Structure formats: C-alpha cells, structure tokens
Amino acid sequence: MFRKDRSASYFARQFYLDSPEVATNRSSRWQKFFVAHRSGRLLERPRVAPTWVPHKEYMPPMYDRLQSKYEDVRHEMNTMRAKYPKSRLIFIAGDGLSLMRMNHLIANQPDVYLDQSPAVIPIQGELHGLFHGMHCQHRLYRPFIMKCAEVLNNPQIKEDPGVSDYNLHRFFLLNIITPAAMEYMVEISATPGADDLDDPGPIMAKAAANVNFDWLVHFLHDCSFFTLDFLQSVRGNDSANIDILWREFFSSAHTDTANKTQYVGMAIMRVFWGMGLVPDLDALYHAIRTIPSGTHLGCGVGWDWSIEMLNGVIKAHIGAHVSEMQISNFIANWACMEAVQKNMKELLEQNKAEQHWRGRNVRADIDLLKKFFRDSCGATWAEAISRNVNPRIVKTAAGHSVKKPWKQVEEVMARRGVNAPHAYIERYVRGMSPFFPWQP
Amino acid sequence: MAPNKRKGRHDGPELESVAALASQMADQAELEELRAFKCALMRPTQTAGAVFDMQTPGDKLLLAQAIWLGGYNDSMLCLREANPELVSVINAQTKSQYDADPARVRRLVNGVLLDIVRAQNQFKVPLVTAAFTILSDVQGVKHTFHEVIRRNFSGALMTTNWGDGFLELARANRPAPDDEMLEGVQVGVFDNLTMKLNYGSYVTQEAGGEMKHMTNWLVAELPRKLATPGFNAEYICELQYI
Numbered sequence: 001m002f003r004k005d006r007s008a009s010y011f012a013r014q015f016y017l018d019s020p021e022v023a024t025n026r027s028s029r030w031q032k033f034f035v036a037h038r039s040g041r042l043l044e045r046p047r048v049a050p051t052w053v054p055h056k057e058y059m060p061p062m063y064d065r066l067q068s069k070y071e072d073v074r075h076e077m078n079t080m081r082a083k084y085p086k087s088r089l090i091f092i093a094g095d096g097l098s099l100m101r102m103n104h105l106i107a108n109q110p111d112v113y114l115d116q117s118p119a120v121i122p123i124q125g126e127l128h129g130l131f132h133g134m135h136c137q138h139r140l141y142r143p144f145i146m147k148c149a150e151v152l153n154n155p156q157i158k159e160d161p162g163v164s165d166y167n168l169h170r171f172f173l174l175n176i177i178t179p180a181a182m183e184y185m186v187e188i189s190a191t192p193g194a195d196d197l198d199d200p201g202p203i204m205a206k207a208a209a210n211v212n213f214d215w216l217v218h219f220l221h222d223c224s225f226f227t228l229d230f231l232q233s234v235r236g237n238d239s240a241n242i243d244i245l246w247r248e249f250f251s252s253a254h255t256d257t258a259n260k261t262q263y264v265g266m267a268i269m270r271v272f273w274g275m276g277l278v279p280d281l282d283a284l285y286h287a288i289r290t291i292p293s294g295t296h297l298g299c300g301v302g303w304d305w306s307i308e309m310l311n312g313v314i315k316a317h318i319g320a321h322v323s324e325m326q327i328s329n330f331i332a333n334w335a336c337m338e339a340v341q342k343n344m345k346e347l348l349e350q351n352k353a354e355q356h357w358r359g360r361n362v363r364a365d366i367d368l369l370k371k372f373f374r375d376s377c378g379a380t381w382a383e384a385i386s387r388n389v390n391p392r393i394v395k396t397a398a399g400h401s402v403k404k405p406w407k408q409v410e411e412v413m414a415r416r417g418v419n420a421p422h423a424y425i426e427r428y429v430r431g432m433s434p435f436f437p438w439q440p
Numbered sequence: 441m442a443p444n445k446r447k448g449r450h451d452g453p454e455l456e457s458v459a460a461l462a463s464q465m466a467d468q469a470e471l472e473e474l475r476a477f478k479c480a481l482m483r484p485t486q487t488a489g490a491v492f493d494m495q496t497p498g499d500k501l502l503l504a505q506a507i508w509l510g511g512y513n514d515s516m517l518c519l520r521e522a523n524p525e526l527v528s529v530i531n532a533q534t535k536s537q538y539d540a541d542p543a544r545v546r547r548l549v550n551g552v553l554l555d556i557v558r559a560q561n562q563f564k565v566p567l568v569t570a571a572f573t574i575l576s577d578v579q580g581v582k583h584t585f586h587e588v589i590r591r592n593f594s595g596a597l598m599t600t601n602w603g604d605g606f607l608e609l610a611r612a613n614r615p616a617p618d619d620e621m622l623e624g625v626q627v628g629v630f631d632n633l634t635m636k637l638n639y640g641s642y643v644t645q646e647a648g649g650e651m652k653h654m655t656n657w658l659v660a661e662l663p664r665k666l667a668t669p670g671f672n673a674e675y676i677c678e679l680q681y682i
Contacts, residue, residue: 001677052663055617061654066632076655080628083659088624088673095631118626119677125629280668281676287666288627307631310656314633317580322637322652331656333607335614336508340574343510347568 001089001119002276007439011275012425015250015268016413022248025241029229030200030221037182042228043174045298046236054291056306058334059083063324067094073101077113077120087118089281091288093303095128100262103269103432110435121277124270125304126234126242126290131166133230133249136258137223138169140405143394144215148177150395151372152365174231175362178224180369181216184377187370194381206385212393213377213384218406222252235298239289243274254421255408265428272429276436294342310334480525485557488522490515491566504606504613506567507574515567516550523553554595565598572596573603619663624673630657 017023036042062079065072076098081090092102102122106113113120138145142159149157154172161169189197195206200221207217226248233241246267253260253267277285290300310331318326376392378384394402413421430438485491492503506515520527530552531545539545554566576586576597583600590597598606635652664671 052619052666053617054660055619056658056660058656058658061633061656063652063654065655066634066653067630067655072655076630076657080630080657080659083628084626086624087626088677090625091627093627093629098630098632117677118624123627125631278676280671284622284625284662284667284671288662291660303627303629304631307629307656307658310658311631311633313578314656315635317578318635322635324652327635327652327654332611336607336610337574337578339508339510340571341578343512344571344575346510347512347516347571 001114001278001281002436003278004437005439006276006436008426008430009422011272011429012422014271015247015421015425017248017251017409019247021244025229025244026221026225026248027200029225031198033225033228034182034186034197037179038186042179042182045296046232046238047297048236048300049297050292050295050299052292053295054306056335056338058310058331060328061324061331067098067101070101070105073098074105077102077105081118081120084118089121090118091121091123091285093123093125095125095304096132096262096266099124099266099269103266107432107434114435121273121281121285122269123273123285123289123303124266126302127305127308128163129242129246129270129302130227130230130234131163132260132263133245134166134170134173134227135161136249136253136260136263137226138173139258140252140255140408141219141223143396143402144219145173145177147393147395148172148180148369148372152176152368154365170227170231173224174228176365177369178220178228179362180366181220181224181373183366184216184370184373185220187374188378188381188384191380192382209385210377210388211391212388214404215391215393216373216377218404222406222409226252232298234290234302235300237287237290237300239274239286242289243271246270250421250425251409251413252405254412254424255405257403257405257408265432268425268428269432272433272436276433294345309338313337477525481529484560485519485526485553486522487557487564487566488518490519490522490568491557491564492570493561494563494565500609501613503565503567503570504609505615507570507606507610508615512568512571516546516553519553519557519566520546520549526553526556551593551595555593556595558594562594566595569595569598570606573598573600574607576600577603577607617661617663619665621661622664622667622671622673625662625667627660627662628657629660630655632656 013019014021017026033042036044062076065075067073067076077092080092084090093099094102099122102120106120106122138161146157146159149155149172156168157172158165158169185197188194195202197203200217204214204217204221207213226245230242230245232238233245249267250264252258253264274285275282291303291306293299293301293305313334314327314330317330373393378386378388391402396402415421417423492499492506494500494503527549530549534545534548534552550568554569557564557566558569577600586597586600590599632653632655634654637650637652
C-alpha cells in the first residue's frame with residue numbers, strides 16, 4: 001500500500017516557508033482574498049458542491065474508555081476494526097490526542113495495524129486540525145488580537161482559548177479583525193504613493209519601517225489568511241491545499257510561543273500519509289479528506305465534526321439523571337434524529353437568508369477597529385510606511401517588549417545542525433514510519 | 441299609456457326568452473359548480489402520499505422510511521395541491537396584509553391543513569407531523585410544553601410515546617444508501633466524552649456523583665464513485681509500488 005519512490009530528505013524540506021508550493025500559496029492567497037474582499041465574498045463558502053452523501057452509523061458507546069491511555073486507544077481501534085473483519089482497510093479519524101496515539105501504535109506494531117486486516121490508515125479530524133492551526137497563530141499574534149479585543153471592550157476573547165472557545169474566537173478573528181484590517185489596507189492603498197495591494201512582497205518589505213503596520217500586515221498574511229485558507233480548504237475539500245497548510249503550520253507551531261508540541265508531530269504525519277500511499281489509495285485518501293455536512297455548496301467538514309456534534313447533543317439532551325441506558329438509546333436514535341434535523345431545515349428556513357452569527361453588530365466593531373488602525377499605523381500609505389518604533393497596536397505588559405511572531409518563525413527555521421527543521425522532521429518521520437520503504 | 445319599448449323590434453320576444461334562458465343556464469351552472477365545490481369541501485382531506493395511515497402496516501413502514509429521505513416541503517405541496525377547494529377557503533379566511541409574503545401564507549395554510557388532517561382521523565399521520573415530533577425530541581422540548589402544543593394543535597405534534605416507538609421503527613427501516621459502496625474499505629471516527637452522573641449541589645445519602653467516561657464512535661461506508669475505476673483494496677494492500 002506504500003510508495004517506494006519517496007525520499008525522507010526531500011519530504012523534510014517541503015516544510016520550509018520558501019518551499020515552492022508553500023511560498024506560492026502564501027502569496028497567491030493574499031491576492032485571492034483581497035479580490036474576494038473587494039467583491040464582498042471574502043467569507044462566502046467555496047462554490048464546491050458535495051459529491052456524496054455520507055451514510056453514517058452511530059455505534060453503541062465504549063463505556064469507561066477515553067483516549068488518554070494507549071490501552072484505551074488500542075481497544076478502540078480494535079473494536080472498530082472488529083466491526084469489519086472482512087475488510088482490508090479502515091480509515092480511522094479522531095482528535096489530536098487519539099491521532100497521536102494511533103500514530104505511535106501503528107509505528108510500534110505495524111505487523112498488527114498494517115499487515116493484518118483491516119489495516120489502519122489514521123486520518124486527522126480537520127475540525128480539531130483547524131482549531132489547532134488557528135490556536136497556534138492566536139498564541140503568536142496574541143498581543144495584537146488581545147489589543148483589538150481591548151479596543152472593542154470584548155472580554156469574551158481569551159489569552160489562550162480552548163477547543164470549546166473555537167467558534168467565538170474564529171468569529172472574532174475572521175469576521176471582525178480580518179475585515180477591519182483588510183478595509184484599512186484598501187483605504188490606505190487608495191492614497192498617493194501606495195503599492196499594488198495584490199502583491200504582498202513589496203508591501204511587507206516597506207511595512208517593516210513602521211512597527212504597527214508591520215504587525216498588521218503580518219497578522220493578515222501569516223495568521224488571518226492562514227486560518228481562512230484552512231477553513232475554506234476544509235469546506236471545499238481541497239485536500240492538497242490542506243497538506244500545504246500543514247507544511248506551513250510547522251514553522252509557526254515549532255516556535256516556543258506557539259509551543260504546539262503534539263501538533264508539530266501530527267502535522268508531519270498528516271503530510272506523510274498524504275504522500276506515502278500508492279496512487280489509487282492516495283486518490284481515495286484525498287477524496288475523503290473532509291465529509292459533506294449537508295447538500296449546500298462548500299459544506300465540507302472534518303470527520304470529527306459528526307462525533308463532536310453527537311457529543312454536544314448528548315450533553316444538551318441528557319440532563320439530570322444520566323444513565324448508560326439513556327445514553328445508549330439516544331445514540332441508537334441519533335442517526336434518524338440527525339437526518340430529520342437536516343431535512344427539516346428546508347421547511348424551517350424557507351427563504352431565510354444566511355444570517356450573521358449571533359446577531360452581533362459587526363459593522364460597528366469593524367469601524368472602531370479601522371479607526372484604531374488609522375490612529376496607530378497611519379491614515380495614509382505614506383504615514384503607514386514611515387518609520388515608527390513605538391508599538392501601539394499590540395498589548396504589552398508594563399516594561400516588557402513583545403517579540404514579533406515572524407521573527408520567531410525566522411529564528412526557528414534558521415536553526416542549523418541537528419536542530420535544523422529538515423533534520424528534525426526527517427528524524428521524526430523516520431522514527432514514526434519504520435514500516436515505510438523510504439528511498440535510500 | 442306608456443310606450444311599449446319592444447314596439448317596432450322584429451326579434452323582441454324571441455331574444456328576451458333566449459337571454460332569460462341563458463341567464464337561467466348560467467345560474468344553474470353556477471349552482472352546480474357551487475354544489476361541486478361544497479361537496480369537495482365537505483369530503484375528508486385528500487392525503488396524496490403526504491399522510492400515512494397508522495392502521496395500515498404498510499403505510500407505517502413507508503412513513504418510517506420516508507422520514508429519513510426528507511422531501512417534507514414537497515409533501516406539503518402535494519397536500520395543498522390535492523385539496524384546492526379547502527386551500528382556497530383557508531386562503532380567503534387568512535387573507536391579511538402579510539399576503540405579500542407567499543412563504544408565510546404557505547406556512548399558515550400548511551398548519552391549518554395539518555390540524556384538519558389530524559382532527560379528521562387520529563390514525564393518519566402527516567410526514568411533517570412525524571418530523572416535528574422527532575425534532576421536538578432533538579431540541580429537548582419539555583414534555584409538558586410538548587403536550588400542550590399537541591393537545592391544542594394536533595397537526596403539529598404526536599405524543600412523545602408515539603415518537604419513541606416510531607424512532608425504533610424508523611431505526612429498523614433505514615433506507616439503504618443510493619450509492620454503490622466500495623468493498624473492503626470503511627471509515628471509523630471516535631471521540632471521548634465524560635459526563636457527570638447523579639451529581640447534585642448537595643448529597644443527602646452516602647451515594648455521591650460519579651463521572652461517566654465513554655468513547656463515542658461512528659462508522660461509514662464509502663461510495664465506490666469516490667475511488668478510481670478498478671480500485672481494489674485487496675490488491676492495493678499486497679502491492680509493492682515502485
């Protein structure tokens with residue numbers, strides 16, 4: 001099932017930011033998103049129609065099992081495999097912790113998990129993947145994001161959000177700060193002497209003179225557009241692009257500030273599985289990278305979305321007197337309930353335009369942030385690229401300086417010797433894939 | 441003496457009688473039309489595949505399958521089209537300033553139609569009523585409120601007991617997927633969940649609360665069309681690709 005023409009050294013070098021695919025994507029998405037912004041389509045779902053309808057079967061829970069122990073994950077993997085004893089392959093999806101454990105179990109016992117049927121191919125749930133991608137950037141750009149939250153007097157935004165805070169923080173990032181920053185960029189690009197907004201290179205070079213503008217431009221380029229690109233790639237099942245984004249993710253996640261130690265390894269392994277399978281299997285792996293959540297355009301979601309939804313409704317539905325029987329019965333009925341809930345949308349939401357989330361007055365927040373950007377970066381292009389070393393756009397603790405995220409990334413990627421990124425990645429992927437026939 | 445208006449007209453008496461006859465015929469036609477309309481209005485509603493008879497085992501199974509497939513909106517369209525006289529009366533009776541919103545008018549008419557269908561025969565269950573009953577369960581609607589709505593608007597909801605039994609039937613009669621499935625390849629998804637069992641703000645007896653740990657999971661088969669033509673999992677797993 002594995003290719004024999006892959007080189008670990010070549011694989012490891014794909015994670016640098018100047019790797020052609022990563023660099024091209026970072027540059028082209030800047031242009032793509034500004035074009036979409038100008039036409040008012042920035043946050044629209046990709047116009048990709050789902051090609052299949054998942055036929056999900058919810059199984060009775062495995063009680064007294066979690067994912068924090070290898071023994072539990074081994075039991076869970078074997079239970080799933082036992083469901084299909086005659087099958088040759090089973091893709092298994094889970095959240096970060098379970099995926100990491102699956103990767104280790106496969107590496108330690110390939111004779112069990114790869115040589116015996118059904119062989120396991122781990123797939124990362126991209127709902128968790130997207131959160132951790134965003135979380136990584138949130139940690140790096142925390143001084144800027146928290147300053148924006150302070151300007152808007154929004155106490156809901158946390159210094160270090162958890163998975164349960166995902167929706168709120170994604171909304172703040174993509175529906176408020178990002179449009180505000182983009183509108184500000186469009187505004188000053190109409191003033192005399194402005195550079196072409198479609199080309200990020202010269203803009204970033206000139207922005208370096210003004211610490212505030214530098215933060216804003218890098219925030220868009222590295223943090224905001226990374227997250228939006230990831231979200232849209234999941235929605236449109238653009239599996240190849242998701243792998244490019246995981247490669248880009250490495251450089252940020254490997255910094256001390258982001259400190260995504262588990263997800264660094266998972267990102268490497270996700271890319272590994274995306275390039276290591278024989279062509280027919282590889283095509284299937286990428287075709288099912290995400291799962292349609294409905295019938296509308298751009299409705300792709302990570303595989304872990306369905307099970308997260310189930311857990312959410314169990315908690316919401318089963319109240320005070322929880323019993324195993326109640327939970328099992330609810331789960332047995334859930335597939336039908338889920339189908340009815342989905343089918344009822346056509347009846348309940350007839351002629352209903354897609355509404356803005358939470359009914360928050362987004363426009364007022366965007367306008368306030370734009371004013372803040374004008375005040376801190378400059379109201380014209382000339383002001384924005386003028387020398388300024390006084391950081392007003394970030395939240396700093398008294399007497400402390402803030403390290404620029406892009407400088408941290410540069411330092412990480414400039415490491416040499418055994419700590420060089422490619423050396424680290426090669427060591428890691430070889431250690432986790434003893435079963436793989438790497439090219440000498 | 442008043443002048444005779446018909447005086448001097450060659451076709452006077454004949455024309456008058458023809459006109460009278462025509463008027464009489466029109467009245468008769470209108471009367472017949474009205475009688476037919478009344479007759480149509482007074483008959484039980486025509487249910488046209490949108491409503492299922494729970495006393496007929498075959499119908500019950502059909503409903504248990506239809507609930508999975510959707511088309512709820514279309515079923516209401518069928519119900520409206522099958523009962524044009526009733527719909528025209530409801531339309532006339534509910535005419536208001538909101539007529540400009542056709543979707544709103546349709547919803548109003550649908551609601552009244554569902555109530556009438558259920559009021560006429562308690563064994564007849566519209567697809568949409570069954571769906572609302574399940575949705576009420578999904579949304580965790582309080583039992584007392586569910587009952588109040590059901591008693592006052594019988595077209596909206598069935599009893600929760602009926603819903604529980606119906607879900608069991610629906611589970612057993614889930615339609616097979618439309619797609620041809622890929623052999624030898626499946627997907628499993630899992631995630632953990634921890635819930636508090638029997639926790640309270642105080643403990644009156646020796647028994648306290650406990651945490652219930654579990655891993656929930658689902659499986660899915662994959663449509664063959666997602667794989668390359670000739671995809672063979674057995675062969676792939678033996679393949680040493682160069």
